[in-house]
Amino acid sequence: MPILQELDIRNNDIKTIEASMFKGVNDNEFMHLILPNNSITFIEKETFINLNQLWHLDLSQNPLSGISAETFFGLDGLVRLNLSYTNVTVVQGLFQYIPKLQELRLSGYPFIITPDMWEGTGISHLEIAYANITELTRDIWSGLENTLEWTLNLEGNTFISIKQYTFTSLSKLRWLKLNNCGIQYIEPFAFEGAKQLSIIGLSGNPLISLDGNMFGKTINERPDHWEHYVLYFDANSMKCHSEMCWLYGKMISGQIELLVGWWPDQTKFDDLRPRCENGNQSVWNYFLNDCSMKPKI
Numbered sequence: 173m174p175i176l177q178e179l180d181i182r183n184n185d186i187k188t189i190e191a192s193m194f195k196g197v198n199d200n201e202f203m204h205l206i207l208p209n210n211s212i213t214f215i216e217k218e219t220f221i222n223l224n225q226l227w228h229l230d231l232s233q234n235p236l237s238g239i240s241a242e243t244f245f246g247l248d249g250l251v252r253l254n255l256s257y258t259n260v261t262v263v264q265g266l267f268q269y270i271p272k273l274q275e276l277r278l279s280g281y282p283f284i285i286t287p288d289m290w291e292g293t294g295i296s297h298l299e300i301a302y303a304n305i306t307e308l309t310r311d312i313w314s315g316l317e318n319t320l321e322w323t324l325n326l327e328g329n330t331f332i333s334i335k336q337y338t339f340t341s342l343s344k345l346r347w348l349k350l351n352n353c354g355i356q357y358i359e360p361f362a363f364e365g366a367k368q369l370s371i372i373g374l375s376g377n378p379l380i381s382l383d384g385n386m387f388g389k390t391i392n393e394r395p396d397h398w399e400h401y402v403l404y405f406d407a408n409s410m411k412c413h414s415e416m417c418w419l420y421g422k423m424i425s426g427q428i429e430l431l432v433g434w435w436p437d438q439t440k441f442d443d444l445r446p447r448c449e450n451g452n453q454s455v456w457n458y459f460l461n462d463c464s465m466k467p468k469i
Contacts, residue, residue: 178204182230186210191219202226208254209233221246232256232277245269256280256299264289279303279325290315301349302328310337317341325349327373333357334386340365351404352376357383364388373404384418391427402429 179202189212194202202223212234220226226247237259244250250270257280264286267273275297283303296319308331313320321344328351336359339345346368355377362383363369367390387401422428 177201178206180204180206182206182208182210184210186212187214188212189215189219191216191221194220194222204228206230207234212236215239215243217242218245220244223247225249228252230254231258232280234258236260239266241266241268248272251275253277262289264291267293279328285312287311287314294319296321297323299323299325300329301325305329306331308334308338310340313339313341318344320345321368323347323349326353327351329353331355333359334362335359336361337364338362339369342369343367345369347371347373349373350377354378356380358386359383360385361388362386364390366390367393369401371402371404375404375406382419391422400427400429405430 186207187210189207203226205223205226205228208230209232212231213236215231215236217240220229220243224246227249229247229250229252232254233256235258236255239260244267247270249272251272252275253267253270253273254277256277259281260278262278262283266289267276271294273293274295276293276295277299279299279301281303283300283305285300285305291314293315295316298316298320305326306329308326320342324342324345324347327349331353332355334350334355334357339348339362343365345366348366348369348371351373352375355374356379358379360383363372363386365388369390391401419428419430423430
């Protein structure tokens with residue numbers, strides 16, 4: 173008899189998930205349960221108790237709201253959980269029965285991050301995009317300091333500024349996505365302490381300026397294997413002025429690489445480069461030709 177490894181029943185009209193659904197399933201082989209875009213509003217407690225080896229659970233795009241920690245009881249091997257486009261309220265302890273959880277997606281619905289909600293988790297990839305988050309503070313990452321070491325995706329939220337020391341506790345984070353968030357200002361020391369941060373997505377923001385101290389001392393304290401920061405920076409409208417010349421200096425010295433896409437040859441994509449309000453020229457050309465206060469390298 174064939175062994176069931178993946179069950180994909182997306183795009184149906186399933187309304188409830190009960191434990192009886194998975195009786196008889198060989199838990200040693202069943203790895204993926206895919207349930208997006210149904211009508212699921214309720215999951216019985218301990219429904220997944222026999223699925224010890226389930227690796228990936230996708231409950232996205234369901235009107236699911238009232239779940240508790242006991243919903244996930246038994247998911248000892250679960251690594252990837254997608255709750256995007258649901259209405260699940262995340263509280264401290266919700267994931268206490270998922271000890272191996274590493275990748276969590278919570279995008280697409282109004283979401284409030286509260287201090288200590290991540291305590292006890294081992295999340296290394298976190299996505300909370302398009303979730304109507306209006307403010308970021310340094311205390312909301314409590315519990316992720318030693319685990320969030322790959323990606324933090326906050327795209328499509330709505331905060332005007334990145335405040336001082338917002339990411340200071342995330343010393344292991346490598347990739348931060350802040351695209352299309354309406355960001356106008358990045359305050360000094362916003363990325364101070366994020367020593368392994370390598371890639372920052374800032375595309376699609378109405379940035380007015382970038383503060384020369386936004387990395388703080390960290391820009392000179394990075395591990396040897398991280399050679400420079402990469403900033404993705406297309407679809408921004410910058411005011412080119414002398415206060416931006418620090419960026420030119422960091423680019424020339426090799427500490428920052430400014431990209432406007434995924435292509436290595438940027439010269440072919442000049443129309444995508446960030447534009448200056450004065451003269452409608454690219455930021456790059458401004459630095460090369462018109463910055464009257466170029467730093468001496």
